[in-house]
Amino acid sequence: MGHSYQAVQWNPNKKRYDALLLVSVVLYLGVFLGVGFVWFPEATAETLLLRALGTAGFLALHVILCIGPLARLDRRWLPLLYNRRHLGVTMATLGLLHGGLALLQFHGFGDVSAFESLFTSNPRWGSLAQFPFQPLGAAALVILVLMAATSHDFWLANLTAPVWKALHMLVYVAYGLLVMHVALGALQVESSPIPLVLLGVGILTVGGLQVLAARKDRQVDGEIGVSPGSDTGWIDVCAIGEIEDGRARLVLASGERIAIFRDGDRYSALSAVCQHQNGPLGEGRIVDGLAVCPWHGFQYRPKCGRSPEPFQEVVPTFPLKIVEERLWLDPTPLPLGDESGSTSGGGIRA
Amino acid sequence: MTVPQAILGALSVYLALGVLFAIPFVLVGAGRLDPDARQGTWGFRVLIFPGATLLWPLLAKRWAMGARVPTERTPHKEALRRSERAER
Known part of the structure; x- marks a missing residue:
């Protein structure tokens, strides 16, 4: 807390x-x-x-x-x-x-x-x-x-x-x-x-x-399920722009749902399990730049997965990249609090 | 002594020990396990008293071992542990 x-x-x-x-x-x-x-x-x-x-x-x-x-x-x-x-x-x-x-x-x-x-x-x-x-x-x-x-x-x-x-x-x-x-x-x-x-x-x-x-x-x-190779290697998620602004696209990988949030032209991948009661964070939305769990309003910074101070909750984040206007996800979690995973639609290209 | 008497007697002893444990736990032990409990209000201490009475063996063990707030085990946090172990 x-x-x-x-x-x-x-x-x-x-x-x-x-x-x-x-x-x-x-x-x-x-x-x-x-x-x-x-x-x-x-x-x-x-x-x-x-x-x-x-x-x-x-x-x-x-x-x-x-x-x-x-x-x-x-x-x-x-x-x-x-x-x-x-x-x-x-x-x-x-x-x-x-x-x-x-x-x-x-x-x-x-x-x-x-x-x-x-x-x-x-x-x-x-x-x-x-x-x-x-x-x-x-x-x-x-x-x-x-x-x-x-x-x-x-x-x-x-x-x-x-x-x-x-x-x-x-x-x-x-x-x-x-x-x-x-x-x-x-x-x-x-x-x-x-x-x-x-x-x-x-x-x-x-x-x-x-x-x-x-x-x-x-x-x-079933809809978000991906191939058996989903725990390793990059996953082709969707075309950039397919995700509604302020919402997330869910991907099932590494044994759990991953939420890829879009905030304007920035995309960030977070574990979709809220640390508070394991609520469905991926069904939440971006409010004031923070991913908000729909159950009890717990907030996380999309870039690093950390809750804003003074709260100390943190969820794993995942690397994202954009290749030819498509969003790719690496399902190997980054170290907790790492900010290097998010990407922007007008920024990084592999 | 009948079986129900023996079970009820054992439960009574368990709960009595739980109450004895819960008093110092809500005053001191909770803050040792969880830093957020150190400055907890009196209302908070009253609210966790019943839980401390019921779960006293678990809490006593953690208090004795000097444990801190545990990290939850979700598939992604387990995957993170595995990848960190692999990197070492």
């Missing part, structure tokens, strides 16, 4: 995002409780609160899982991605409140400890209708809390983005556990088909968007 860590680096966008998030959660809980008291007068306040917190958290998890693929499919969803970590921490908090209340209500006043009771009070593992669904929720909660606890940029820097990302991919395991928690728990005592339909719509939406986004990624990789 290159500057002292704060709890949150607030800016107007984050404040708006969090305010909207807070209002949405309060509104959801209020409406759920209000409607619940009217429609289910026999339900206790604790049960309604338990369900309000659980469904709010589960709904938030669906939104979280949809934001990523939606942003991959259509850039207009990117603003939702910008502060997704706060949504994740909010979701984990709702889950913790739901789990804590359930632990207290169902296991808090027995002869054995609440945690022991959680895992031993229902031994009917072979029964579908009476399956011990609560441990499934507890396991999911452990994953979600681990993710929330490691959501700060300190962890991103000190675990490194690939490890951090792998850790946070556990969200899909948590989602699977929660689907089973709901299906084997609340749905077993539900007489109305509406919750089952809602769960099905949720699973299909999350799964469908993930498939569509993966298909688009494969399509992009």
Whole structure:
């Protein structure tokens, strides 16, 4: 990063995002409780609160899982991605409140400890209708809390983005556990088909968007794919001028995407993987002479791959040359921070 | 002692050790590993406390070894390492 860590680096966008998030959660809980008291007068306040917190958290998890693929499919969803970590921490908090209340209500006043009771009070593992669904929720909660606890940029820097990302991919395991928690728990005592339909719509939406986004990624990789010799030797990328000004052309080489940015008549090749969360830097644009990642606005100087001071992120750069009005790329990375790779349309000729 | 009791007991010990480790870590250790954490705000230290409690064996090892912020392993950074090794 290159500057002292704060709890949150607030800016107007984050404040708006969090305010909207807070209002949405309060509104959801209020409406759920209000409607619940009217429609289910026999339900206790604790049960309604338990369900309000659980469904709010589960709904938030669906939104979280949809934001990523939606942003991959259509850039207009990117603003939702910008502060997704706060949504994740909010979701984990709702889950913790739901789990804590359930632990207290169902296991808090027995002869054995609440945690022991959680895992031993229902031994009917072979029964579908009476399956011990609560441990499934507890396991999911452990994953979600681990993710929330490691959501700060300190962890991103000190675990490194690939490890951090792998850790946070556990969200899909948590989602699977929660689907089973709901299906084997609340749905077993539900007489109305509406919750089952809602769960099905949720699973299909999350799964469908993930498939569509993966298909688009494969399509992009297919379009930019180059010959097997792409890890060594110069690659003919395209004619100069074919790249839209301020944007990048992607090339798949040396095991990852390389982004060739055009800024006026200057071309620079950067590793297309943002050092922050490994975002898709190659889908960003040049703003004020800097390549900006579309996910969280991390900036890199196209010539050397370094972030402007005081930040210390750096991505590899690659040599470029222009031969007979065509752009050629050497996929062997230059030493970090090296400025010799970029070229201009009116400059270097091989 | 039953199996669930043994597992819960082990988890309790792990988390208790984590809390004991996390206190000096957020005050001193984080700054040793990452220079950006030296002047970190109190809010930042509170926020990394749960993570330090959960990941304490990893952090304790890195703190004891005097490790600094690691370099990420992406295909391009690995390719750079390989080409630098080949040049030496």
